[in-house]
Amino acid sequence: MENKQTVLIVEDEAGISGFIKAILAANNYDVLITDKGATGISMAASYCPDVILLDMGLPDIDGMDVLKNIRQWSRIPVIIVSARGHEREKVEALDAGADDYLTKPFGTAELLVRIRTALRHSHDAQQSKNLLNDIFRVGTLEINYEKRMVNLDGGEIHLTPIEYKILVILSRNAGKVLTHDYMMKEIWGPFEKDNQALRVNMANIRRKIEDNPAQPKYILTEVAVGYRMVEEIQYA
Amino acid sequence: MIKQIIFRNLGSVFKQLLILISIFASASLIAFFIKNIGFPVINAVVVYVLSVLLVARFTRGYFYGILASFFCMASYNFFFTQPYYTFNVYDKSDIITISVMLIASILISTLTSKLLHASKIAADRESQTNMLYLITSSLAKASGVSDVAAVSVQCLSNLLDTDVLCIMSVESDNSMSLFQARKGDRRIQINEVDNKQVEEYSSGKKVIPIGDTNNQYGIICIPIVSSQESQEREKLVPAIIMQIQSAMDREKFSEEKKIVKIEMEHEKFRGNLLRAISHDLRTPLAGISGTAEVLMSNLEKEDDRNLAEGIFEETNWLTQMVENILSLTKIEEGRLVLRKQPEAIEEVVGEAVKHARKFAGQREIISDIPEDVLLLSMDGKLILQVLINLIDNAIKHTLPDGIIQIKVHTDKNRVWFRVADNGSGIKPGDMPYLFDSFFVAQENKGSSRSGIGLGLSIVRAIVQAHGGRIFAENDKNGGAIFRFYLPVKESAGDE
Numbered sequence: 159m160e161n162k163q164t165v166l167i168v169e170d171e172a173g174i175s176g177f178i179k180a181i182l183a184a185n186n187y188d189v190l191i192t193d194k195g196a197t198g199i200s201m202a203a204s205y206c207p208d209v210i211l212l213d214m215g216l217p218d219i220d221g222m223d224v225l226k227n228i229r230q231w232s233r234i235p236v237i238i239v240s241a242r243g244h245e246r247e248k249v250e251a252l253d254a255g256a257d258d259y260l261t262k263p264f265g266t267a268e269l270l271v272r273i274r275t276a277l278r279h280s281h282d283a284q285q286s287k288n289l290l291n292d293i294f295r296v297g298t299l300e301i302n303y304e305k306r307m308v309n310l311d312g313g314e315i316h317l318t319p320i321e322y323k324i325l326v327i328l329s330r331n332a333g334k335v336l337t338h339d340y341m342m343k344e345i346w347g348p349f350e351k352d353n354q355a356l357r358v359n360m361a362n363i364r365r366k367i368e369d370n371p372a373q374p375k376y377i378l379t380e381v382a383v384g385y386r387m388v389e390e391i392q393y394a
Numbered sequence: 395m396i397k398q399i400i401f402r403n404l405g406s407v408f409k410q411l412l413i414l415i416s417i418f419a420s421a422s423l424i425a426f427f428i429k430n431i432g433f434p435v436i437n438a439v440v441v442y443v444l445s446v447l448l449v450a451r452f453t454r455g456y457f458y459g460i461l462a463s464f465f466c467m468a469s470y471n472f473f474f475t476q477p478y479y480t481f482n483v484y485d486k487s488d489i490i491t492i493s494v495m496l497i498a499s500i501l502i503s504t505l506t507s508k509l510l511h512a513s514k515i516a517a518d519r520e521s522q523t524n525m526l527y528l529i530t531s532s533l534a535k536a537s538g539v540s541d542v543a544a545v546s547v548q549c550l551s552n553l554l555d556t557d558v559l560c561i562m563s564v565e566s567d568n569s570m571s572l573f574q575a576r577k578g579d580r581r582i583q584i585n586e587v588d589n590k591q592v593e594e595y596s597s598g599k600k601v602i603p604i605g606d607t608n609n610q611y612g613i614i615c616i617p618i619v620s621s622q623e624s625q626e627r628e629k630l631v632p633a634i635i636m637q638i639q640s641a642m643d644r645e646k647f648s649e650e651k652k653i654v655k656i657e658m659e660h661e662k663f664r665g666n667l668l669r670a671i672s673h674d675l676r677t678p679l680a681g682i683s684g685t686a687e688v689l690m691s692n693l694e695k696e697d698d699r700n701l702a703e704g705i706f707e708e709t710n711w712l713t714q715m716v717e718n719i720l721s722l723t724k725i726e727e728g729r730l731v732l733r734k735q736p737e738a739i740e741e742v743v744g745e746a747v748k749h750a751r752k753f754a755g756q757r758e759i760i761s762d763i764p765e766d767v768l769l770l771s772m773d774g775k776l777i778l779q780v781l782i783n784l785i786d787n788a789i790k791h792t793l794p795d796g797i798i799q800i801k802v803h804t805d806k807n808r809v810w811f812r813v814a815d816n817g818s819g820i821k822p823g824d825m826p827y828l829f830d831s832f833f834v835a836q837e838n839k840g841s842s843r844s845g846i847g848l849g850l851s852i853v854r855a856i857v858q859a860h861g862g863r864i865f866a867e868n869d870k871n872g873g874a875i876f877r878f879y880l881p882v883k884e885s886a887g888d889e
Contacts, residue, residue, distance in 0.1 A: 173681025263680035361767035379741035
């Protein structure tokens with residue numbers, strides 16, 4: 159491959175960074191590894207990696223501080239690696255500008271999907287001008303942003319304006335997890351604190367586009383964090 | 395003894411009379427002097443009235459004042475009214491003077507005595523209050539029941555100006571300790587005593603118990619005295635004993651609290667240790683499972699790939715267990731903080747099914763939720779774990795082609811979750827222990843994948859923390875059914 163993409167891993171556990179490196183190298187990525195937050199920041203500045211994998215528990219500085227520092231000067235996609243049960247930490251990181259998160263322990267497939275998504279979004283950001291004229295397609299779901307139309311299996315789906323707005327925000331960020339707070343701010347403005355309306359609207363959207371709302375294909379739930387629209391249908 | 399008292403009283407009477415007579419004599423002398431230098435005789439009346447006032451001021455009780463009034467009247471009549479040196483009166487106006495003088499001086503003497511008496515009572519009360527305050531504040535400073543006892547005997551000894559004993563029973567080893575404060579000695583002797591000595595010490599003394607019927611701390615012994623002053627002071631003793639008792643109660647409770655606290659510290663330490671170990675296991679496990687997964691796809695030989703898969707599966711199982719231990723330590727410590735917010739039931743169920751599919755193999759997982767949107771206030775992450783644990787449990791007890799059914803339905807104010815399988819069911823003998831920590835079904839003992847029996851106890855703890863309950867039963871057609879409900883407190887909005 160002539161132009162490999164670079165992934166910077168900021169992770170203090172050699173075991174984990176080792177196997178991530180093995181996976182990524184096997185999938186044609188260049189890998190940089192550091193076990194310290196401070197070196198992570200300087201390496202992000204000097205190597206300009208395409209994606210950063212950032213562990214939240216680092217020995218020298220808090221992962222959150224590393225993220226905030228990087229976000230001051232760069233839009234490089236950052237994927238947070240954090241332990242199970244630290245949902246608050248994840249939400250905070252996402253709201254502070256992280257692009258996605260991985261929960262330990264994670265599998266090979268999950269890791270690669272997250273990295274691909276993050277990379278694609280960084281490209282999208284560079285060429286987002288024609289995005290508004292786009293049509294979003296996943297499975298048999300089709301969103302025509304220009305006509306403001308949503309089709310499923312070729313038939314039109316009727317959505318309320320709010321439901322449509324939610325679907326647009328999710329599909330524009332397909333593959334990325336969006337926190338409840340972020341979505342509410344986007345749709346209802348900064349003063350709505352009760353996310354009940356979001357839940358109800360989401361449930362109604364699912365009743366319209368999912369075969370079984372309890373086993374969604376298109377919009378996945380990240381419990382206690384937010385929602386994620388899939389980029390491609392995964393069959394279990 | 396009685397003689398002494400009489401003597402003392404006689405002495406007192408003598409003293410009072412002496413005061414009376416000397417004041418009266420001085421007043422008479424001054425009156426004569428006034429008369430001799432030629433001032434009007436009526437001035438003598440004023441001098442006599444003043445003398446009655448002075449007598450009332452410096453003697454105790456009404457008696458001496460009134461006596462002085464009559465003395466003065468008689469003396470005025472005798473020396474200063476015509477005819478002199480007789481009790482006869484010529485001038486009618488003198489009768490009025492004498493009567494007014496008598497009435498005025500009696501009134502003055504009684505008023506003064508009353509006033510004196512009242513001020514004395516007030517002073518006594520104040521000193522009692524002060525004394526109580528002093529005792530209370532020194533009791534408040536004492537720490538530990540025995541310290542309270544030492545302070546108590548000291549204070550009582552100061553108050554009553556006598557020797558005071560306090561005998562306390564020591565709880566730990568049926569022995570008794572004696573606190574002894576001697577009159578005028580600031581030191582307190584503390585000895586260990588036995589029953590016999592206690593009797594010796596307490597005989598011939600006034601014995602006051604400290605504590606109520608349930609909670610006897612000990613006794614206080616004070617000598618029986620009969621002086622009026624001491625008796626006055628002894629009236630304070632019950633109030634002080636109450637103070638002592640409440641101070642001892644306080645110290646006892648704080649000691650008990652200390653013990654409980656130490657025990658809690660131990661428990662906390664144990665939990666922390668377990669958690670620290672589990673926490674530290676988590677990261678290398680993630681590394682191992684990841685590496686095994688890489689090997690699974692990278693290795694060339696089929697056998698090697700199978701070995702890597704074995705590592706991967708075992709690691710995942712171990713990870714699950716570590717997570718369970720972490721949850722359990724949190725729950726046991728009461729650190730389980732519910733972050734409740736309204737969650738859509740279908741989202742939680744969907745997520746649980748998605749997660750469980752990874753471990754389900756060929757088993758079919760069917761979910762059935764109500765048509766209406768159901769929002770319920772809960773800690774989504776924890777209820778998710780409940781469902782995952784229940785499904786996981788069903789997976790363990792079903793054949794590889796088993797069917798697991800998750801159903802949600804509502805009644806008036808509850809949301810019911812039901813996880814049913816078509817597996818081996820629950821043995822009747824296992825039913826009571828199902829939700830106990832570290833309980834493992836008999837059939838599964840010895841199998842490497844049995845787990846350590848934490849899943850269901852965590853489930854129950856979480857459900858109970860949400861105010862719900864969980865039930866287990868067997869299906870008539872075979873298989874186990876786990877049902878739990880969560881109460882609907884906040885509105886379950888639907889459109």
